[in-house]
Ligand SMILES: NC(=O)c1ccc[n+]([C@@H]2O[C@H](COP(=O)([O-])OP(=O)(O)OC[C@H]3O[C@@H](n4cnc5c(N)ncnc54)[C@H](O)[C@@H]3O)[C@@H](O)[C@H]2O)c1
């Protein structure tokens with residue numbers, strides 16, 4: 130079993146990684162919440178159907194609450210529903226919420242835990258690759274508004290995170306792809322290993338490596354003042370692709386990027402970021418090639434979908450809240466991956482054209 134500590138104050142916590150890690154749940158609960166008498170397990174139907182929930186033992190009395198699936202369910206109504214169920218069950222300040230699911234479940238259950246009684250403890254059993262290497266670690270919780278994603282939330286760290294790689298055996302293929310896109314990102318964030326080495330490791334070590342990088346960055350910058358921005362590597366174009374996909378879908382237009390899952394959009398975003406860095410003379414062609422090799426090695430597409438317009442993509446990037454109102458990108462360079470402000474729009478447009486977008 131791999132253990133990674135997320136060193137945030139005042140209460141550092143542990144991420145437990147490995148095949149069968151779910152069996153540690155009772156021990157973890159006893160350790161992090163010795164006073165707890167009741168746990169509310171918040172989960173989704175696929176986890177019940179795959180019999181993972183039946184195998185979970187928190188070691189104390191528990192109730193199961195099932196939330197709906199998909200981004201539409203990530204809203205304040207779901208939070209209200211959860212908190213009302215908590216009251217009904219008699220959940221006290223000393224008790225515990227246990228999120229069992231992907232990033233959506235930990236975002237929602239974590240925010241409910243952050244709000245209920247002004248904050249009670251929660252533990253996450255992360256069951257998607259994306260949640261294990263990213264979403265479950267770092268304490269960002271929250272929900273969407275009709276106006277945009279993740280607009281309401283709280284920084285509320287879990288008391289522990291369990292990443293059981295065996296549970297990933299029931300994960301649908303596209304959810305794997307989604308997680309691998311995020312994993313490809315970490316290949317360029319870790320300092321200790323050459324970028325392509327991550328491809329060669331077995332799944333447990335890959336998850337542990339990525340969880341370790343995420344934990345380090347979060348411990349360094351809990352509230353996203355600076356360094357945490359590097360976790361958005363590949364995400365500026367990815368968010369633009371997702372935004373345009375959403376607009377297409379809402380307008381009933383034939384979809385250009387609407388079919389991309391988040392991690393698939395990140396994979397394309399990584400290639401774009403590499404080309405942009407090269408066009409700004411930050412890296413050379415070999416380093417761009419390495420990005421292609423890693424993204425391709427994780428079995429992900431490296432090309433923009435056809436029919437995209439470069440100016441439209443840049444507009445979408447400027448609207449992205451993470452872009453800080455100017456064209457800021459997270460880019461590879463001589464000191465590794467860092468935020469770069471004030472990138473000229475002309476170079477961005479030219480790079481998008483190089484990837485096949487129309488002007
Ligand atoms: N808080 C953060 O730092 C952070 C970071 C990245 C993403 N996120 C959020 O995470 C969400 C996406 O998370 P996700 O990609 O994990 O998707 P998800 O949580 O929506 O899960 C995808 C689907 O897989 C199912 N599923 C989960 N585990 C399964 C398993 N082991 N077997 C079978 N089916 C399973 C789920 O029920 C769901 O239908 C988004 O809402 C995103 O905003 C948060």
Ligand SMILES: [Zn+2]
Nearest residue numbers: 311364391395
């Ligand atoms: Zn992401």
